[in-house]
Ligand SMILES: Nc1ncnc2c1ncn2[C@@H]1O[C@H](COP(=O)(O)OP(=O)(O)O)[C@@H](O)[C@H]1O
């Protein structure tokens with residue numbers, strides 16, 4: 001079967017620095033796949049290339065068999081790849097609901113021209129976006145705070161809100177850059193529940209995460225990178241017992257139970 005996502009020998013150089021080095025990997029359909037590795041290993045850069053924020057210096061990226069290497073971010077989002085960010089990117093002076101609606105605007109942006117000539121169409125579109133945003137806010141459990149300004153929300157709520165916004169695009173593949181970072185244990189448990197719910201609805205998840213309890217408990221497959229290059233790939237069991245991974249990354253931080 002064609003993979004949901006395939007990175008084929010991708011390299012990214014920033015000046016003289018090789019951030020991602022000849023990385024090849026596949027995320028299979030309906031898999032939960034984690035990308036782990038030390039800070040600076042190139043994980044966020046890899047995600048940014050998948051989303052078209054950067055284009056690789058060399059190599060190719062395929063989404064469901066289609067070459068997306070040189071597409072732009074909104075084209076890639078439209079094809080069905082959603083994302084959340086390592087550093088939360090929400091609009092502080094907009095409400096939670098409005099922020100989620102923005103996620104859907106990205107989907108309809110290119111269709112706005114007819115709406116400009118037809119203001120009634122625009123209003124209908126706004127209404128549809130609003131209903132959809134309300135549905136996803138409820139789905140992630142934030143209905144209570146939907147009218148709060150984002151600047152007044154606790155960090156944990158913002159992390160969850162980003163997921164609701166990403167869902168507005170109806171992504172088949174969801175990329176999450178350190179989704180559980182900064183969450184306390186109970187928020188983290190709720191977040192994992194949310195991810196499992198999203199997965200159970202047929203979505204494929206590809207996430208970067210440092211919390212090894214989260215990674216080892218939810219992942220089907222794990223890819224490990226160090227200095228931009230892949231050093232291991234396998235099931236949680238295989239990764240936990242891989243000497244090179246323990247040396248480069250896991251060390252004393254995660255003990256095999
Ligand atoms: N836009 C950029 N310009 C220059 N260097 C960058 C840029 N983005 C990332 N880097 C560098 O690339 C390397 C990988 O960074 P990053 O992908 O953020 O790592 P990770 O997410 O694994 O912590 C780091 O050395 C980082 O400083």
Ligand SMILES: [Mg+2]
Pocket residue numbers: 043044045086
């Ligand atoms: Mg990062």
